[in-house]
Amino acid sequence: MTQSTPRPTARWNLIVDVALCENCNNCILATKDEYVGADFPGYSAGHARHGRSVIEITRHMRGSGHMVDVTYVPRLCNHCDDAPCIKAAPDAVRKRDDGIVVIDPVAAKGRKDLVGACPYGAIVWNEEAQLPQNWTFDAHLLDQGWTEPRCAHSCPTGVFTSVKADDAEMTRRVDAERLETIRPELKTRPRVWYKNLGRAKSHFVGGAVIGKVQGVTECIEGAEVALIADGQTLATARTDAFGDFKFDGLTRTTGDYTVRITREGFPPATAKAKAGVPTYLGELSLGG
Amino acid sequence: PDGSTRYTQNGNGGPTFVYVKDGKILRITPIDLDPSDAPSFVIRARGKTFSPDRRVSINPHAQTLKSMVYSDKRILYPMKRVDFDPNGARNPQNRGKSGYVRISWDEAFDMVGNEIKRQRQVYGPGALAIWHGSHHQWGNVGYYLSALLRFGNLLGFTRVHHNPDSWEGWYWGATHHYGNSMRVGVSGMYGLVEDCLKEAEMIVFWSSDPESTNGYAAGYEGTKRRLWAKDLGIEMVHIDPNFNPTAQLFGGRWIPIRPGTDPALSLAIMNVWINEGLYDKDYVANRTTGFEEWRDYVLGVEDGVPKTPEWQADETGIPAHVVRALARKWGNRKVYLGAGGPGIGFGGACRNATGTQFARNLVMMMAMQGLGKPGVNFGNLQYGTPLDPYFWFPGYAEGGISGELQWTAAAPHTYCRMPHILSMNPVQQMVPRQRLPEAIIDGYARGYPWDGFSNEAQFQAYEYPKPGYSKIHMLYRYGTSTFGTIAKSGRYIDMFRHESIDMVVNQAIWMEGDAHFADVILPACTSFERWDISEVANSGGYIHHNTHGLNHRMVMMQHKCIEPLGESKSDYDIFTGILNRMGTGAMFTEGCSDLDWARRLFMASDASKRVKWADFVKKGYYVVPPEPEAIRTPRNYGWFAEGRPKDAPEPIPMPSQWSGDFLKGLSTQSGKIEFIPNSLKRFDAVDPERNPLNRYVPSWEGPRTEALVKKFPVQMISTHSRYSFHTYGDGKDSTINDIKDHRVNVGGRLYWVMRINDEDAKARGIAHNDLIRVFNDRGSVVCAADVSPLTMRGVCKTYESSAESDFQHDPRYGLVDFGGCVNILTPDRPQTRNTDGMGSNACLVQFETWTPPEHALLRA
Numbered sequence A: 001m002t003q004s005t006p007r008p009t010a011r012w013n014l015i016v017d018v019a020l021c022e023n024c025n026n027c028i029l030a031t032k033d034e035y036v037g038a039d040f041p042g043y044s045a046g047h048a049r050h051g052r053s054v055i056e057i058t059r060h061m062r063g064s065g066h067m068v069d070v071t072y073v074p075r076l077c078n079h080c081d082d083a084p085c086i087k088a089a090p091d092a093v094r095k096r097d098d099g100i101v102v103i104d105p106v107a108a109k110g111r112k113d114l115v116g117a118c119p120y121g122a123i124v125w126n127e128e129a130q131l132p133q134n135w136t137f138d139a140h141l142l143d144q145g146w147t148e149p150r151c152a153h154s155c156p157t158g159v160f161t162s163v164k165a166d167d168a169e170m171t172r173r174v175d176a177e178r179l180e181t182i183r184p185e186l187k188t189r190p191r192v193w194y195k196n197l198g199r200a201k202s203h204f205v206g207g208a209v210i211g212k213v214q215g216v217t218e219c220i221e222g223a224e225v226a227l228i229a230d231g232q233t234l235a236t237a238r239t240d241a242f243g244d245f246k247f248d249g250l251t252r253t254t255g256d257y258t259v260r261i262t263r264e265g266f267p268p269a270t271a272k273a274k275a276g277v278p279t280y281l282g283e284l285s286l287g288g
Numbered sequence B: 001p002d003g004s005t006r007y008t009q010n011g012n013g014g015p016t017f018v019y020v021k022d023g024k025i026l027r028i029t030p031i032d033l034d035p036s037d038a039p040s041f042v043i044r045a046r047g048k049t050f051s052p053d054r055r056v057s058i059n060p061h062a063q064t065l066k067s068m069v070y071s072d073k074r075i076l077y078p079m080k081r082v083d084f085d086p087n088g089a090r091n092p093q094n095r096g097k098s099g100y101v102r103i104s105w106d107e108a109f110d111m112v113g114n115e116i117k118r119q120r121q122v123y124g125p126g127a128l129a130i131w132h133g134s135h136h137q138w139g140n141v142g143y144y145l146s147a148l149l150r151f152g153n154l155l156g157f158t159r160v161h162h163n164p165d166s167w168e169g170w171y172w173g174a175t176h177h178y179g180n181s182m183r184v185g186v187s188g189m190y191g192l193v194e195d196c197l198k199e200a201e202m203i204v205f206w207s208s209d210p211e212s213t214n215g216y217a218a219g220y221e222g223t224k225r226r227l228w229a230k231d232l233g234i235e236m237v238h239i240d241p242n243f244n245p246t247a248q249l250f251g252g253r254w255i256p257i258r259p260g261t262d263p264a265l266s267l268a269i270m271n272v273w274i275n276e277g278l279y280d281k282d283y284v285a286n287r288t289t290g291f292e293e294w295r296d297y298v299l300g301v302e303d304g305v306p307k308t309p310e311w312q313a314d315e316t317g318i319p320a321h322v323v324r325a326l327a328r329k330w331g332n333r334k335v336y337l338g339a340g341g342p343g344i345g346f347g348g349a350c351r352n353a354t355g356t357q358f359a360r361n362l363v364m365m366m367a368m369q370g371l372g373k374p375g376v377n378f379g380n381l382q383y384g385t386p387l388d389p390y391f392w393f394p395g396y397a398e399g400g401i402s403g404e405l406q407w408t409a410a411a412p413h414t415y416c417r418m419p420h421i422l423s424m425n426p427v428q429q430m431v432p433r434q435r436l437p438e439a440i441i442d443g444y445a446r447g448y449p450w451d452g453f454s455n456e457a458q459f460q461a462y463e464y465p466k467p468g469y470s471k472i473h474m475l476y477r478y479g480t481s482t483f484g485t486i487a488k489s490g491r492y493i494d495m496f497r498h499e500s501i502d503m504v505v506n507q508a509i510w511m512e513g514d515a516h517f518a519d520v521i522l523p524a525c526t527s528f529e530r531w532d533i534s535e536v537a538n539s540g541g542y543i544h545h546n547t548h549g550l551n552h553r554m555v556m557m558q559h560k561c562i563e564p565l566g567e568s569k570s571d572y573d574i575f576t577g578i579l580n581r582m583g584t585g586a587m588f589t590e591g592c593s594d595l596d597w598a599r600r601l602f603m604a605s606d607a608s609k610r611v612k613w614a615d616f617v618k619k620g621y622y623v624v625p626p627e628p629e630a631i632r633t634p635r636n637y638g639w640f641a642e643g644r645p646k647d648a649p650e651p652i653p654m655p656s657q658w659s660g661d662f663l664k665g666l667s668t669q670s671g672k673i674e675f676i677p678n679s680l681k682r683f684d685a686v687d688p689e690r691n692p693l694n695r696y697v698p699s700w701e702g703p704r705t706e707a708l709v710k711k712f713p714v715q716m717i718s719t720h721s722r723y724s725f726h727t728y729g730d731g732k733d734s735t736i737n738d739i740k741d742h743r744v745n746v747g748g749r750l751y752w753v754m755r756i757n758d759e760d761a762k763a764r765g766i767a768h769n770d771l772i773r774v775f776n777d778r779g780s781v782v783c784a785a786d787v788s789p790l791t792m793r794g795v796c797k798t799y800e801s802s803a804e805s806d807f808q809h810d811p812r813y814g815l816v817d818f819g820g821c822v823n824i825l826t827p828d829r830p831q832t833r834n835t836d837g838m839g840s841n842a843c844l845v846q847f848e849t850w851t852p853p854e855h856a857l858l859r860a
Ligand SMILES: Nc1nc2c(c(=O)[nH]1)N[C@H]1C(S)=C(S)[C@@H](COP(=O)(O)OP(=O)(O)OC[C@H]3O[C@@H](n4cnc5c(=O)[nH]c(N)nc54)[C@H](O)[C@@H]3O)O[C@H]1N2
Pocket: B132, B133, B134, B135, B136, B137, B138, B142, B165, B166, B167, B348, B351, B478, B479, B480, B481, B482, B484, B485, B486, B487, B507, B508, B509, B510, B524, B525, B526, B527, B571, B718, B719, B720, B725, B726, B727, B728, B800, B823, B826, B840, B841
């Protein structure tokens, strides 16, 4: 394996654990608290009070009936090492030695084109100031000795972890914690890493198994459920006390799944689900 | 390093550091504890060790406060309505329509002072009514239970008496089964975090969304504790019409239920427990009374209708087999019942038509499962941290500087430690807050009081007017929240304009809501612009030891961080100014500034024994060390379950209220949990709506009110706003408005969000973020639709607390609000006839795509 050139400087990274995000919006509000009505010369001009913030939370909902789940993904500037915004405006956007991408609040004046330059939509246009603005990692605070940005400081569940590390160390951590980036196909080498993105990117197939016990309809616990595609069993599960089962983390986008349910003393049941969409099959009755 | 000064503040959303530079607030952040602060508690459970973060979490409504302070809705000068002339035409009919002109403070004080005197002379005592909201910013000096009461008592006023809005069903119902009247019907919570983490196998969240409401004033302090529970594998179940943020974060089985049908579900669960023997027979035999009669009702012996899972399915929409699965799981395990956001009570379900039945049934369920045994209790980890319960610092119900004898705990707690001039309101006339419009428009109102001193106090009906007093002719409104928060709030428009009201004063910080209906507006400043002192989350009596929802007890200096904006003044200074016109100003202040009072309160408290005043003011806070691990307060009700004398550190019930030996049993007639309460039998044994036998009576505005359902087929629930604290934080140009789940910008106007089910939306051709008209016979509100599967079919969910109102008259529909005051749609009927319990949390509505009118609308 080729070693990337070792960097002498430790640089900033942000890890975002979406499993812990509860959409409280403190990260957005703290960032607005910092920038609305306050200029930090050399770092950022004040932000607009209203409208889209430099941090955005997207909501990903799956399922129907009682089998639903929601994942919130905070999105902010990725501080890309290979940043399209810098390519688009090398005179107005720069990369600091510590990895942070700064849009110069003077040089970038009027550069509305930069909004389109970021493939992540991370640049917000400030109409009043006529400035494109990103989430700056709160560089002005880090330079004063803060160890993390405002969003991390106000997050009640610890979604954000700020890591100042050299790149090799960070790579180790990325592997160990199975961190991902948003839209890796863009190859911009983001410095913002995500954990537990799975639920936002994958599908599930689930259902609730019922059957007659001594003439009374009951939830069937402990039924064996197999998820089958192309004649192969991809996974098996057992129903819980409510008769529920759920195959999560599915990423196929085409074809059909077959779900096969067996439980001693009951005739088996099968159901079909389309790949590529989260599916709650509803109540599935053993023996009709 | 950046030249700013760091101050401290405290509020409903938690304590904060406030950085100020050049006389302006630069930033507001959560507080990081430093190593010199007291250590944090440690809990050991199932082989793991848990200790809280050394950072105090805050709510969104705290994180937005800078934008609230610097809001273009701030009222910066005293004002009077342009067409209001106290010496000539007063034009009450134009309240809410005409604009304002700036006046000086001298003119304002004269106008209000003279009118108070005129009212006394023309009408007599009682003509002045003082009317405030439920919540204040925070502080022991500038609180409505403090300075406002002292002010009112020095004037004499008709009290606008609050219903127990947070507690409702618990107060009117649960109390009668197990006492706790001084907790307004909810349960105590000592030691429960440790017990739950150590022993419980499952938590049932029932109408419980602590991630939205965080108990009360506790930041996100409970969130980490629930994450510990998840880590330990404690199962969770959520019974709610909405897959709420708590369910979203922690997962677990969601059991969607039709609003207001919860009593039917609980009956069916109890039915399974009885039929399958899944209840604690020993406990029921020794710790309860009346079970046989209750059992006969549940089994259908009494009325021929067994309350089976099949029976409840038509009511609740929950399949019978799911109920059986839940009942068996519950019956076979040690389960915490997280009732309402705090876990020990509350919940939207206690605030609808069947709220009293709901709370009563939950107490009976806990009685059947052995309330107080290890791992069996009320709670959801929101309350009951191992903090020091013996350290005394006044909570706001301890009256602050009020010296108020009757309606606060000032006399027993504060006065004896800080002698000050006591005060009392000689006017005994009261109006129920929910009936104020009827009192003024019809001249008559009747209500039942919120009074926790005994189970029976709530039975004493009172009437307005009270013999010999004047009717109300002057309204002194403190705050602006009515249209957003009070049931069927369209009533208040007519009330404000009633000709019998000679003057409406509004003392407010922001121009919103009720302020638009005032004749004279007195601009108050925010707590950032005045001195105060307080403890985080310490509400005092209503929720005794509410501080135990926190991870650290913290006494806070509320620094005056900046000068009051414009000509606004502290409430304290406004009261002083008016009382100076009456000659009682010095009696009010005792020569003290608000800072002097803060110091007096500090010196009276236990904090002065631990830290010097000067050091405290400099640092801004003091962390109270937790209970030493070896002598932690035992879990609540353990004493009751085990038949020991009570060992919970709460001063309730009163010594006379034990029916047997002191400290033994509960404050019910039998000292036990009563399935058929004696207090209700004594009051009204044949009450059809609140019978001693808690029979299921379907909601008077729900799926069973068939004529209404035909027109308005959707049940709307209006619960507490996740991002604002009621009206505090909403509107007024705050940054909260930009949260997609709070308001949605459509065509430049910020609309209130209505969460609707995706299939209901499809059936009506409504897309995400479309504007919809939500309506019933009471009016219409235009909202932005949030379309998702997270709210069950046939239900829509919104928040009750819009601060904005924009009432228009649309010839097609009548009253239409664009601000988001959904409470104009809610019923003002009391939950049951012999109570004042509000039932506004659920109502019937219909919604459709909003079509803008072709003609201009008229201001309503
Ligand atoms: N439909 C429905 N309605 C409900 C509920 C529900 O669940 N559903 N819940 C109910 C419950 S539990 C509650 S507690 C009520 C709350 O209802 P309210 O008490 O009416 O609401 P708040 O917004 O807390 O009102 C406080 C007011 O005081 C003002 N204020 C705060 N601090 C200060 C200060 O320092 N000085 C001055 N001058 N003014 C100040 C605020 O600006 C605000 O106008 O709502 C109830 N309404």
